[in-house]
Amino acid sequence: MNPTEPAVATPAGPVQVTTPAPREVWWDLAGRDPDLAVTQTPTWLDCLCATGPHRDASRLYTFPGGGRIVLPLVSRGRRPRRLDAEESWPAGWGIGGPVASAGVGPDEARAVCEDLARRPALRVGLRLRPQGAELWGRAARGLLRLEPHTTQAIDLDGGFGTVWRDRFHQRVRRDVKRAEKAHLDVEVDRSGRLVPVFQELYDRSIERWAVQQHEPRALARLRRRREFPEERLAAVAARFGAACSLWAAWDRGEPAAALVVLRHGPHAKFWRAAMDRDVAHPVRATPLLYRLAVEDACAQGCRVFDLGESAPGSSLEHFKAGFGAVSRPSPRYWRERLPVSAAERGLRTAVKRAIRFQDA
Structure with missing residues (x-):
């Protein structure tokens, strides 16, 4: 039985969140999402969890009118929640982002982004596919930081x-x-x-x-x-x-x-x-x-x-x-409670300089 969180009040009405997202619902939406990417399937999540320190943290959002959105998501299972990273997907795993059959409006997209921004994890990240990126980008504005990517x-x-x-x-x-x-x-x-x-x-x-x-x-x-x-x-x-x-x-x-x-x-x-x-x-x-x-x-x-x-x-x-x-x-949107990524980039830059690394 997948645990259901208390309903969250949003501009789209009270939203019920279930995590991990039930697989039968995810596959149902995947089969009806015309722009679904290979990397948005439960199979891809299973591959990620089987070969890295990740666990399934996917979220199903159920809206008052019956609309449903699945957000593929993984976390670092062995870390305390405040030191965790919840991402869709981690670097190197490609496009994640919301899966829905059709008809996602601004209020529903904003509700998902607000929920992600509220998560207690140290870092959250959302990598979007090109289709619908503009709608989701507007929904993430003011909540998550933009990192441009091109597919x-x-x-x-x-x-x-x-x-x-x-x-x-x-x-x-x-x-x-x-x-x-x-x-x-x-x-x-x-x-x-x-x-x-x-x-x-x-x-x-x-x-x-x-x-x-x-x-x-x-x-x-x-x-x-x-x-x-x-x-x-x-x-x-x-x-x-x-x-x-x-x-x-x-x-x-x-x-x-x-x-x-x-x-x-x-x-x-x-x-x-x-x-x-x-x-x-x-x-x-x-x-x-x-x-x-x-x-x-x-x-x-x-x-x-x-x-x-x-x-x-x-x-x-x-x-x-x-x-x-x-x-x-195909932008990435993210938020960190501490500047961990900046510190990691600084360390990588220092190492590259020390060995005279040349980006290909």
Whole structure:
């Protein structure tokens, strides 16, 4: 039985809050939310809790007229409440934010943001998807601080023929054709069998990033493995099952590149990529895998292919734009009772200066 908190008076009327949100309600709303992201599903929360020090703190808001909103949320389960962090989602886990079937108005959005701002946790955070971000941003104004973020996605309407012809840039089509002439061996795995191949390529990527960023290899391995521990991909593959596609390419038997795509309903999401640049780049293995993954998403009936976050003006944004990805705001709103994040940023900056770190 999920505990229900006392009703809260809001401009939308008395709101009943249940936490954790009942899964059957969450899945029901997820099935009727036309813009639901893969990372807003209970499956994603389960992956997060299985591979980190988090627990389910999701909240169901029930309004007088019968409207319901689920806010995906996790907390750091072992901390005292006043030292806790309640976020939707933590850094590195992508877009969270409210899930609703339809018809969320300003009063309902404001009620959710007021509840989040009142939470006793040291830090609260809310990462929004592009759809509806303006409404929720107005609701959060004066309660939570804005942190801009940008997400890029490919519109798949019209099918792959349209995407290839009208949205892929000429240079990307050229790279794909070059890869096809190289006769690479490509495989897609929906069972988790190729997880070790991805991990091998990810380890090689860490080595490359360390050199690029002038970072000691031991520190790079420690930092990257903390961000993405080895067991995380296996956990995601196991929980998503056939909805987790791991694409891999080999050149003459040598692993070249791999990427992971997740899917829920009409929404496909690129999640992770890794490569051995010395093997992959000459034969353009990575563009080929993206092309195949996008074509597969179209065949699965997806309407959007989410390529994730990129810094405006970055080389990564330019790379994704080559596949027709369009940038849209997906802001984060947050509040802290003590300036913990500022202290963490200051410490990271000092360490970067000490090792002459160079952001890629």
